[in-house]
Amino acid sequence: MNRTICMRLLLCGLMGAATHFSHAQDTLPYLNTGLPLNVRIDDLVSRMTLEEKISQMTHTSKGIPHLGIPDYNWWNECLHGVARSTEKVTVFPQPIGLAATFNPEELFKSAGMIADEGRAVYNASVKKGNTLQRYTGLTFWTPNVNIFRDPRWGRGHETYGEDPYLTSEMGIAMVKGLQGDDPRYLKVSACAKHFAVHSGPEPQRHTFNATASEHDLYETYLPAFYRLVKEAKVSGVMCAYNRFNGQPCCGSNLFLRKVLLHDWQFDGYVTSDCWAITDFLYGHKTHPDSISASADAVLHGTDLECGDVYRSLGKAVEAGLITEDQIDISLRKLLKIRFRLGMFDPPSQVPYANIPQSVLECRPHQEQALKIARQSMVLLKNDRNLLPLSHKYRKIALIGPNAYNETTQLGNYNGIPSNNVTLLEALQQEKGIEVVYDAVSDFTRLNKDADLEHLADRYKDVDLIIYAGGISPLLEGEEGDAGGAEGFIGGDRTTIQLPAVQTEVMKRLSRLNKPMVFVCMSGSAIACNWESENIPAIIQAWYGGQAAGMALADILFGRYNPSGKLPVTFYRSDADLPPFEDYSMSNRTYRYFKGDVLYPFGYGLSYTSFKYSKLQCPQEMQIGDSLTVSVEVKNTGKRTGEDVVQLYLSHKAIAPEAPICQLVRFQKVALQPGEQKTVVFKLSTHDLAYVDDCGNTNTAPGTVTVYAGNVCPSAPERFTSRILSSPVKLKGETKCFFY
Incomplete structure (x- = not known):
């Protein structure tokens, strides 16, 4: 490599961002933006020593100047606005409040604004040369899509509430808003956390072993993660502190190998929660030393460590616990994120590289x-x-x-x-x-x-x-x-x-x-x-x-x-x-829940009143067909107002283990006084499915009850007097879904 190329690459590393290396691109494939991404990544990996590779697998990834790899800190947060930045930023409501809007469209818009501000902070950090500082990067460990199963959990307000469907819809909106719609580049990288059965107790999180039935796992705890991976194409997943069924979540055969990698074919990166690998040693005590803990975490699929146990990966290779080729698998995933964020490309080609600081609090x-x-x-x-x-x-x-x-x-x-x-x-x-x-x-x-x-x-x-x-x-x-x-x-x-x-x-x-x-x-x-x-x-x-x-x-x-x-x-x-x-x-x-409640899920009053009528759906249908449901809602008061039309299903007549009811669709509608709208929902065969005791998702013959209104139908009668319902008989053979 000649001196000119070396000097240009060194300048890139010191500045913390790639610039246009026209001469280098003729020689170095990883800087050639015309080549396929995997070819570029493979070329860069081939030029790195084992020590350099390991240095890029912790949240504080120091730059490698001779390769043009800039300093980078992976740790950043933006649950409801860019977090903990030294810059003044816009702060939106806490996620539990965002969920209360029942309005994914407005959350999507807010998330796009948050991403713009995140880019502006990063772009400013590049100019200042401080991209190794925490809370300056483009990898945001957001959103939190754990299920708020118990109101005593202190971190529940970081989530979108207790319902898997609402959580999924809001989480998808957040991820899509953050990551943008450019086919090549991410505006910022989102991360679904904490995978997967994680919701307290907080004081025991470093030692706690959570257990759940197959039914609860696939009906409650996994659906939001699945939909963020499959529908939102979330680029990152964070594994949790606790154990599940005896294994640390960041070293879980079930979660990381089977579910995430094999079943869902997730192609993004996995990061540990911060110092969760340290818990292998001192919390869960599942591993005797940092050498075995680091190797096991990487082999299970935790690509990045927030912490410093991965510094022992070199000794793990020497001990034969992991190979350099296996380390390369994780490194490629991490570099893919950084390439997709434009860190190795000329700023002129990255549509988000010049977002100015003026967007902050605009x-x-x-x-x-x-x-x-x-x-x-x-x-x-x-x-x-x-x-x-x-x-x-x-x-x-x-x-x-x-x-x-x-x-x-x-x-x-x-x-x-x-x-x-x-x-x-x-x-x-x-x-x-x-x-x-x-x-x-x-x-x-x-x-x-x-x-x-x-x-x-x-x-x-x-x-x-x-x-x-x-x-x-x-x-x-x-x-x-x-x-x-x-x-x-x-x-x-x-x-x-x-x-x-x-x-x-x-x-x-x-x-x-x-x-x-x-x-x-x-x-x-x-x-x-x-x-x-x-x-x-x-x-x-x-x-x-x-x-x-x-x-x-x-x-x-x-x-x-x-x-x-x-x-x-x-x-x-x-x-x-x-x-x-x-x-x-x-x-x-x-x-x-079968008892009385103070206020039910889906409940909220208005200064006007709404009347629901004409719930229409077929009395019977064939399994495999889609179901169209319509309901009319009218503003019967004297003020303009918005209501959330909520659609629920109950499979209790088919499966005793099924929920009392389950939210499957919702839509926020605005109505003038006296105005009436017909809201139409379409449900696929999968939407009509339930999860059995073995964790299988099935659509089976029998009667499903459809409910429509503006509160959950499992609420006490004083809240549900205006809920509409209709039975639908499903005919045909049982259809199974796998995810």
Whole structure:
């Protein structure tokens, strides 16, 4: 190789990004953009020493200047906006709030904006030469499509809720929005996590062994991952910390070899969760040393380690535990991602390489953050039509720990925006409104100067009380990042009850007999039984992002008609929940829970009313045919509004092990007063299938019940009085599906 070529390649490595090497391309196939991708990757791999190969298999991958491989850090996050960047970025609602929109189209749009901002941050980092720094890269470990099976799990607010179908639809929208639609290049690389049976307990995640039946595995825990791999073409998958059936998930024969590689033919890369390979040694204690742990993880299909155990791979080769050719398999997958991100091509050929910093927090992104925050919020109660507020409420007492709390509304794995508007700040901007504010307590304890006995006396002259409470991502979240107060441990919750101090404050304020609104910010279901019985209006606001305060004000004063729906079941009591460590789906979520609930999955009120009618579907059909279902929905109120038309199936008449009901389609519709629309859903044979006790997916003869409405049909009757249903008889021979 001549000196000119070497100098050009060295410059590429030092700059952290490939530039146009016209002379080098004549000599080096891996820099020739006209060659097939696999040919380019094979050529680059052939030029690397074993030590250089191993150096590219951890999240901190130092550059190899003589080959033009730039410094790169794989670790980045963007659950609801570019996370933890030094740049100011747009922060959208936490994923559980995004799920409450039941609007994949708006999530897709938001994800595209997040990807633009991620590219802008990366492009700036390339110019600064700091691409080895964490949270600067283009490989985003998003989305989290674990099933939120238990409200006590602290990381549940990173997910899209308890339902596999809703989780799949929102996850697909997120992945497609992030990765873009260019046939050659990824805008950014998305990653489905945590594969696959992973949802707490957080304090035990490094040692915990999850178990689940074949039925629950294939009906609940795997479908979202399958659809992200097959339909969204997600480019990465992250394996989980815990074990499943005795094997660490990052060394699992079942998950990585059989399901992901063999059955699903996944062609992207697999990364470990951070320091999950270290857990092989000190947590699960399944391996005696780092040499055997590193070899076993790679052989099972964990291509990249977030951590440093893979530094022992060289010794593993020397010991005969793994060959260099086997290491090359993982290395090729990792290099493929980097090639698809354009890191070895001239910027002029990469459509995303010049996205400017001006996209960060640009006006359209801020407007989208407000729009989707509005759609995320769920009106749970509105007695006597207290909301929207009229102009007669001139003096408002704003009380509670989340009334003026910038940290809460930003959620976790968040970026920092320039403008983060709290509810207090939003109300202070309302014309003709006087706001009196006092937190009174934090989430679990009274403030030192709080006088609970005389609290009500201070607010005798107000017209309305808004209590903004709930919990915080500092209490529920990832192990090590959250927890510690009474009712919380290691990121998880020990109770689903609203902290008692908040209920007591509201009880004292209720003595005034003033109209009261309870705004609950949380990432999980809250058992607020007293509030549901005694406070006339309740809004579930989640962690709404930078525009949470503005969105709430728009809803409170009627500038936006609430349309959010619950993506999780709100239970009444801890006694309703099975043991947290039990991964069986029995008596969990709307699909299997048989008791009474506070608020059901799919529920959410509006300032207008909707009527469903004319559910139409055939009375019988042949297995193998598609099923067309239509239903009419009419806005029977006086305000423009949106509703989520939800379609459910029940296979209980065919298979006793099947859920009570299962969401299979939904569509958000906007209707003017008096307007009526016919919503049509088409279901394939696979959509009409159920999972049997052995984990097989079948469509079998018998009767399937179709339900349509705006809440799950397994809810108590007081919620489902307007649900429509129709039986459909399936005829023919059983049809099996494999995935």
